Amino acid sequence: MTQPNTPNFFERIYQVVRMIPPGQVATYGQIAEIVSHRGAARTVGWALHGLPESSDVPWQRVINGRGEISLGRHGSAVQRALLEGEGVAFDRQGRVDLARYQWPGLDWPDIEDLRATWT
DNA sequence: ACAATGACATAAG
DNA sequence: GCTTATGCCATTG
Numbered sequence: 001m002t003q004p005n006t007p008n009f010f011e012r013i014y015q016v017v018r019m020i021p022p023g024q025v026a027t028y029g030q031i032a033e034i035v036s037h038r039g040a041a042r043t044v045g046w047a048l049h050g051l052p053e054s055s056d057v058p059w060q061r062v063i064n065g066r067g068e069i070s071l072g073r074h075g076s077a078v079q080r081a082l083l084e085g086e087g088v089a090f091d092r093q094g095r096v097d098l099a100r101y102q103w104p105g106l107d108w109p110d111i112e113d114l115r116a117t118w119t
Numbered sequence: 120a121c122a123a124t125g126a127c128a129t130a131a132g
Numbered sequence: 133g134c135t136t137a138t139g140c141c142a143t144t145g
Contacts, residue, residue: 009142028127039140041127046143049126062126070126124144132136
């Protein structure tokens with residue numbers, strides 16, 4: 001973004017994030033594993049970082065591997081509110097029960113087919 | 120092309 | 133369970 005030639009990487013990330021159903025959450029690593037390699041987790045966060053709140057991408061459903069919100073204290077409140085509005089419960093430490101709310105992800109055939117669209 | 124950065128992840132102490 | 137150290141990837145200066 002910020003440039004005419006937006007790398008497909010960000011678009012891929014957005015596309016996957018849009019597939020996360022309401023009331024469920026996914027981790028950065030999970031998204032990275034679908035769009036690219038496992039190590040791209042940081043890049044996923046970078047992609048969502050510049051995303052406007054009014055975007056069609058449910059960025060709030062993407063959290064870190066500990067089930068916690070990784071934003072600075074600033075946007076964390078917003079994200080928490082959005083998720084709570086979808087039925088996601090937070091514990092006292094502001095963490096989500098991943099075992100219960102984590103997005104199952106895509107099946108291998110689906111991932112394969114999805115990647116075929118970009119490659 | 121090199122060095123630094125960032126909404127991460129995992130292993131080790 | 134929390135803190136520290138190391139790895140990974142793409143973007144940016």
